[in-house]
Amino acid sequence: MTQTAPMRGVLAPVITPFSPDLRPDPARLIAHCRWLLAQDVGLAVFGTNSEANSLTVPEKLALIDALIEAGIPPSRMMPGTGCCAFPDTVALTRRAVQAGCGGVLMLPPFYYKGVSDDGLFRAFAEVIERVGDDRLRIYLYHIPPVSQVPISLGLIERLLARYPRTVAGIKDSSGDFGNTRAMLERFAPQGFAVFSGSETFLLATLRGGGAGCISATANVNPAAIAALARSFEAPDANERQAALDRVRAVFQRFHVIAALKGAVAQASGDEAWATLRPPLVALSAEQRRELASALDAIAFTMPGLPRARPTSEASVSTVSG
Amino acid sequence: MTQTAPMRGVLAPVITPFSPDLRPDPARLIAHCRWLLAQDVGLAVFGTNSEANSLTVPEKLALIDALIEAGIPPSRMMPGTGCCAFPDTVALTRRAVQAGCGGVLMLPPFYYKGVSDDGLFRAFAEVIERVGDDRLRIYLYHIPPVSQVPISLGLIERLLARYPRTVAGIKDSSGDFGNTRAMLERFAPQGFAVFSGSETFLLATLRGGGAGCISATANVNPAAIAALARSFEAPDANERQAALDRVRAVFQRFHVIAALKGAVAQASGDEAWATLRPPLVALSAEQRRELASALDAIAFTMPGLPRARPTSEASVSTVSG
Numbered sequence: 340m341t342q343t344a345p346m347r348g349v350l351a352p353v354i355t356p357f358s359p360d361l362r363p364d365p366a367r368l369i370a371h372c373r374w375l376l377a378q379d380v381g382l383a384v385f386g387t388n389s390e391a392n393s394l395t396v397p398e399k400l401a402l403i404d405a406l407i408e409a410g411i412p413p414s415r416m417m418p419g420t421g422c423c424a425f426p427d428t429v430a431l432t433r434r435a436v437q438a439g440c441g442g443v444l445m446l447p448p449f450y451y452k453g454v455s456d457d458g459l460f461r462a463f464a465e466v467i468e469r470v471g472d473d474r475l476r477i478y479l480y481h482i483p484p485v486s487q488v489p490i491s492l493g494l495i496e497r498l499l500a501r502y503p504r505t506v507a508g509i510k511d512s513s514g515d516f517g518n519t520r521a522m523l524e525r526f527a528p529q530g531f532a533v534f535s536g537s538e539t540f541l542l543a544t545l546r547g548g549g550a551g552c553i554s555a556t557a558n559v560n561p562a563a564i565a566a567l568a569r570s571f572e573a574p575d576a577n578e579r580q581a582a583l584d585r586v587r588a589v590f591q592r593f594h595v596i597a598a599l600k601g602a603v604a605q606a607s608g609d610e611a612w613a614t615l616r617p618p619l620v621a622l623s624a625e626q627r628r629e630l631a632s633a634l635d636a637i638a639f640t641m642p643g644l645p646r647a648r649p650t651s652e653a654s655v656s657t658v659s660g
Numbered sequence: 661m662t663q664t665a666p667m668r669g670v671l672a673p674v675i676t677p678f679s680p681d682l683r684p685d686p687a688r689l690i691a692h693c694r695w696l697l698a699q700d701v702g703l704a705v706f707g708t709n710s711e712a713n714s715l716t717v718p719e720k721l722a723l724i725d726a727l728i729e730a731g732i733p734p735s736r737m738m739p740g741t742g743c744c745a746f747p748d749t750v751a752l753t754r755r756a757v758q759a760g761c762g763g764v765l766m767l768p769p770f771y772y773k774g775v776s777d778d779g780l781f782r783a784f785a786e787v788i789e790r791v792g793d794d795r796l797r798i799y800l801y802h803i804p805p806v807s808q809v810p811i812s813l814g815l816i817e818r819l820l821a822r823y824p825r826t827v828a829g830i831k832d833s834s835g836d837f838g839n840t841r842a843m844l845e846r847f848a849p850q851g852f853a854v855f856s857g858s859e860t861f862l863l864a865t866l867r868g869g870g871a872g873c874i875s876a877t878a879n880v881n882p883a884a885i886a887a888l889a890r891s892f893e894a895p896d897a898n899e900r901q902a903a904l905d906r907v908r909a910v911f912q913r914f915h916v917i918a919a920l921k922g923a924v925a926q927a928s929g930d931e932a933w934a935t936l937r938p939p940l941v942a943l944s945a946e947q948r949r950e951l952a953s954a955l956d957a958i959a960f961t962m963p964g965l966p967r968a969r970p971t972s973e974a975s976v977s978t979v980s981g
Contacts, residue, residue, distance in 0.1 A: 361746075361786075392744040392771035395717070423713040423744075425682075425938060448939045449771065450713035452806055458939035465682070465938050485773055487808055488939075617746060617786050618769045618779035618809075 345507055345532040346441045346478070347550045349565045350417055351375050351557035352386025354599050355394065357614045363398050365405035367611065370645040372411050377643065378561035379569070382411065383444055385419035387485055388555040388596050393616040396427045400434050413439035421446030421480060425462060429469045442476040442507055444553070449486040456494045463498055467505055475505050482512035482536065492521060499531065510553045512536025516543055523547040538564045539587060542580040545571040556587045558599050559641055589633045597622045601630055609647035666828055666853040667762045667799070668871045670886045671738055672696050672878035673707025675920050676715065678935045684719050686726035688932065691966040693732050698964065699882035700890070703732065704765055706740035708806055709876040709917050714937040717748045721755050734760035742767030742801060746783060750790045763797040763828055765874070770807040777815045784819055788826055796826050803833035803857065813842060820852065831874045833857025837864055844868040859885045860908060863901045866892040877908045879920050880962060910954045918943045922951055927961070930968035
C-alpha cells in the first residue's frame with residue numbers, strides 16, 4: 340500500500356491574484372486558500388483556472404514556498420506542475436514533493452499536438468524517474484478542450500502498470516461523463532482516484548466510486564460543493580446537485596476565470612481580484628453588472644470571504660482567512 | 661523608416677541536438693548553424709521544429725549566449741521567444757534584442773484557447789512595452805494547427821497601427837495559402853515581411869511580394885531552397901519549386917522533426933542527432949530505413965554537412981562548419 344493516502348473530496352484550482360503591475364500577490368492568495376480550507380476545500384493551486392500557464396516556473400516555485408511558509412497544510416495541496424518542457428515539470432514537481440504536498444496535478448506537455456501515447460508515456464516517465472521520490476503522487480490532468488493533448492485509457496493503463504504507487508489518480512476535464520465512467524470502471528477498483536473536472540458530474544462521479552471533483556466554481560461556492568461531496572448518499576443529494584448546477588450555470592455564461600475573479604472582487608470589495616494576466620481579459624463593467632444581477636437572482640453569497648484590506652503590501656503574517 | 665532592415669530569404673527553425681541524457685548540445689547546434697549559414701539560410705532557432713517548447717527558458721537563454729559567443733552573426737538569428745507566460749517571453753525577447761538578433765519569432769501565449777483578439781493584443785503589447793527597446797523587431801508566428809491560437813488579420817492590423825516599427829512581419833504556418841495571400845495583399849505594401857511556413861508556398865509567396873520562408877526542411881535542403889528564394893524570377897523557377905516539393909514530400913511521410921533528425925544523423929554519421937525530447941519520439945529503425953531509401957530514390961544528399969566528431973564534449977571553439 341502507499342504511504343500517502345489518496346486525496347479525496349473537493350479541490351479548487353485556486354484563482355491567482357495579481358498586483359496592478361501583474362505580479363502574483365501571495366498575501367491575497369494565502370487569504371483565499373485559508374478561506375477555501377475553512378470550507379473543507381483542498382487547493383489545486385496552479386490549475387487551468389489559476390492561470391497557471393500564465394505564470395513562470397520561478398513564480399510558481401515562490402508561491403509554493405509562500406504558501407508553505409504561511410502555514411497552509413501541504414497535505415491539502417495538489418499544485419499543477421505539468422509544463423511543456425520536462426525539466427520545468429521536474430523542478431516544480433520536486434519542490435512540491437519536498438514541501439510535502441499531498442499530490443501534484445500534471446498536465447501532459449501540451450505544445451505539440453497529435454503526439455503518440457508512447458511519447459506521452461516517456462514524458463511522464465522521464466519526470467517520475469528524475470524526481471525519483473517515493474512520496475510523489477501524480478494526478479494526471481486530462482483536459483482536451485484546452486490542452487488538446489488527451490490522456491487515453493491506454494496511457495493510464497500503461498502508466499499504472501509501470502508506476503502503480505506514483506500514478507494516484509486523474510482529473511477528467513473532458514466534459515464527457517462517458518469518459519469519466521470508463522475511467523471509474525477500469526481503474527477505480529484498484530484505488531485510482533478519479534476526480535471529475537467540475538461539480539456538474541460530482542454526484543455521478545462519487546456514485547461511480549470516484550474521489551470527488553476539482554472545480555473552478557469551488558473558488559466561489561466551496562461550502563455547498565464540499566457538503567455534497569461529504570454526504571452524497573443523503574436523500575436530498577439530487578436537489579443539492581441541482582442547486583450547485585444553478586450557480587455554475589451563471590458563471591458559465593461568461594469567461595469562467597474572469598467571472599470567478601469578478602465575483603470575488605465584488606463580494607470582497609477588493610477590486611485587485613479582478614485583474615487577469617493577458618491573454619485573458621477581465622469582465623467589462625457591463626458584464627460585471629450582469630454577473631452581479633444573475634447571482635443576486637439566485638440569492639448567491641460567499642459567507643466569510645476575506646474582505647478588502649487597506650493595502651496589498653501587508654505582510655503575510657497579518658492576513659487571516 | 662526602421663533602423664533594422666527587415667529579414668528576408670530562407671530561415672530554418674534549427675533542429676536542436678540533445679546529449680544522451682537529454683541536455684541541449686550547444687557544440688552540435690553551433691556546427692549545424694554554421695552549415696546552414698554557409699548555404700545562405702538564416703537561423704530561426706527555437707521554432708516549432710527546434711522542439712523549442714520542450715526547452716526551458718534558462719536553456720534557451722544559455723543557447724542564445726553560446727551561439728553569440730561562437731561568433732554566429734546575430735543579424736541572421738530570429739529566435740523563437742513566445743511562451744505561455746509573458747514574463748518568460750519578455751526575458752527571452754530582451755536577451756535576443758540585447759544580443760543584436762535581427763528579429764524574434766513570437767508565438768502567442770498558447771495554453772488558453774478561444775482567447776479574444778483583445779487579449780492577444782494585450783499579450784503582445786505587454787511584451788513590447790516591457791522590453792521597451794527600439795531595436796526590437798517581432799515576426800508574429802501564426803501556426804494554428806499546433807498552437808491552436810490563430811493570429812487574425814484584424815489583430816495584425818491593430819498591432820501594426822500601434823507598433824508599426826516593432827511588428828515587422830509574420831510566419832504563416834497555417835498551411836492555407838489563401839491566408840498568406842490575404843496577409844500579402846493587406847500588409848506587404850507597407851513593408852510587413854510575410855514568410856510562408858514552408859517552402860511549399862515559397863514561390864507563390866515571393867511572387868506575391870513576400871519575404872521568403874521559414875521551413876523545417878531548410879534544415880536538410882538549405883542550398884536548394886535558398887537558391888530558389890534568390891532567383892525566383894528565373895525561367896526555371898517552377899521546376900525548382902517542384903524539386904523542393906519532392907524532397908519535402910519524403911519528410912512529410914514521417915513525423916517531420918523525427919525525420920529531419922534521422923536524416924541528419926544518417927548523413928553526418930552522428931547518431932547523437934537522432935535523439936528527441938519527449939513527448940516527441942525518434943524514428944524507429946524501420947522508419948529510418950524507409951526514410952534513407954526514399955531519399956536515395958530521389959538522389960538527395962546534404963553536401964558539406966558536419967560529420968560526426970569523436971566526442972560530444974569538444975569545446976565550442978574546436979567546432980567548425
